[in-house]
Amino acid sequence: MKNNEFAAEPFRIKMVEPIKLISREEREQKIKEAYYNIFNLKAEDIYIDLLTDSGTSAMSNKQWSAIMMGDESYAGARSFFRLKEAVEGILGFKYVIPTHQGRAAENYLFRVLIKPGNIIPFNMPFDTTGSHVADKGGTAIECVADVAYDPKAEVPFKGNIDLNKLEALINKEGVEKIPFIMFTITNNTGGGQPVSMANLKAVKEMADQKQIPVFIDAARCVENAYFIQQYEEGYQNKSVAEIVKEQFTYANGCTMSAKKDPLVNIGGFIGLNDEELYRKVLPHLILNEGFATYGGLAGRDLEALAQGLYEMVDDDYIASRVRQVQYLGKQLDEIGVDIVKPVGGSGVYVDAHAFLPHLPLSQFPADALAGALYVEAGVRGSGLGTLAFAKTGKEPGEVIYPKMELYRLAVPRRVYTDRHMEVVAEGFRQLIKKRDKVRGLKLTYEPPLLRHFLARMEPV
Ligand SMILES: Cc1ncc(COP(=O)(O)O)c(C=O)c1O
Missing domain, CATH: 3.90.1150.10 (Aspartate Aminotransferase, domain 1)
Structure with missing residues (x-):
């Protein structure tokens, strides 16, 4: 669309839902x-x-038809493998743990990672995310750059973490109290502001030196990638799909509310590359959501989500x-x-x-x-x-x-x-x-x- 002066919405509407203004x-x-x-x-x-x-997107003709392909088997459903392939292809994570929505992903991941008294640096946590940290006895600390608190400051990437704040926090609390650092992209609580690739990279470098894992709350990772494409030096000629994937190379894993960018009405997942961590999370999933290959979702939901993941990076x-x-x-x-x-x-x-x-x-x-x-x-x-x-x-x-x-x-x-x-x-x-x-x-x-x-x- 970048080169198309006649660009309108890249879809036409085939079904409508009436709405009405009451007096x-x-x-x-x-x-x-x-x-x-x-x-x-x-x-x-x-x-x-x-x-x-969240959960309010209109699904496409391909998503609705994918729903008919849902495999409702309890274990090892075909639909799970379609989701796994989409997550690996688009975000780059080998292991996927389906959940009914984003906060469930937060809940099970944080249960494994957070001990009482832990400190979790964020740019800014979303409300359910901060509450899940607190629920496990941890404290979420905002390390977003100060400019994020100035609604009038018209600068790009107001979702960035301030590296000085982050380093000072790590030095003050000690590495052993910080099980991970987390980015919300885009930063919903701070006005839907994006995080730059340079900032993701710099935080990952600092975290690697201190051996602290980094996770991404990925709900709006495509909108974030779009802003990188528009405003960050060196990304103008890359596709959003390429940028989305690069973002996750600077993270050990993600929690996803698929009700946002992935274009479904319900769904979420945890994406990981670490098999040991994956295995630690699974019993919590099975106890609360369902088996490892469906989480809290029906096979048809997994299908719609897999298709949505492909569509979101267009x-x-x-x-x-x-x-x-x-x-x-x-x-x-x-x-x-x-x-x-x-x-x-x-x-x-x-x-x-x-x-x-x-x-x-x-x-x-x-x-x-x-x-x-x-x-x-x-x-x-x-x-x-x-x-x-x-x-x-x-x-x-x-x-x-x-x-x-x-x-x-x-x-x-x-x-x-x-x-x-x-x-x-x-x-x-x-x-x-x-x-x-x-x-x-x-x-x-x-x-x-x-x-x-x-x-x-x-x-x-
Ligand atoms: C940034 C962010 N993270 C996590 C969540 C929680 O996701 P869910 O509503 O799917 O539980 C939301 C929901 O609005 C969100 O905006």
Whole structure:
């Protein structure tokens, strides 16, 4: 597509799913009934759903037909070997452990690798990833470069690890306390920002010297590769497929939520080259998910995933996917909405605190914005701020706020048209005129873990 001035989406639509915009009065009622938590809304009450790009992709004709080829044998199914071949061919890992989704991959790998008291350096962990580290008694530490916390800094590769921070952390804690280092590519929590190949390579070199393995949270490894192709010196003439594969040469293994770049509605895996580690993880898999050749998936899911892995590295596809996200970002920018720049691969991240400056962080601006945009335009995005990431401090009542208060509009893959993106932008154009009327939120119910999924709130 790079050389094609007439480049449109490299697919045409053969099946449609109707959506409907309910009235503003109904939307006001629905958000109230949902306790002002957008996770509690019914999907049918949403017009354009940008809650997540996870598990929301449209599958291709080839994926749907691959589903019919699913081998549902308990052990040694043909579909498993098709997945194994795809993972080895595209990511370069010899051993694959299928799981029902990404967090299960994290769970079983971390059970084997993390001991209580361990420290895991990340660029930034995703929320389930950080929670799985904590669940095993470890602590995830952010080592992303400081620029990642500045939404306005328009520099490429804001997902990079700061090598000085990493080295200082290793020296302070000691190699024996650090079972591995992990990269999230792209860095979802930090605004979907990519990691450069140079940074992957440099971290691997440092890790090798200290004999610490490196793992990649690979959910958006193709979007990451696309940014490398576009912005990193020396990669312009390489295919995304080549770049994807090179990324993993700087890692000992990966966890994959296949619900993102691999274009399936459910699935995940662990990819490894170390047979001993593979064998250590398997009993945990078998106890919790299922046998080694299916994990938590049906044979048909393995088939759709294998096919999705081949499709995700198509240069034209990934270019059109990222272009659509950037199209939404450009429109919001033109309206004057503060967004994280540059626009990342999977969605547009709005600086919710800058959008609603009259709301203190204690009133959850990102989630207040989520409710307000739903009422305004029937659009659902998600809050990634205080509600999701605030921590309790050591002093009584002390709250440690996250460094950014973001509201994410994640764009599902191959699902919406540019017109949908224009309607989302129109919602912001209307909301911005009355944003000072948006009310903050307070909690009426708070679960002990991952509270943003289950919290109940009401306007302050
Ligand atoms: C970067 C990243 N890692 C891991 C996960 C967890 O994957 P899953 O939702 O498939 O359990 C997600 C999910 O959104 C993610 O964005």
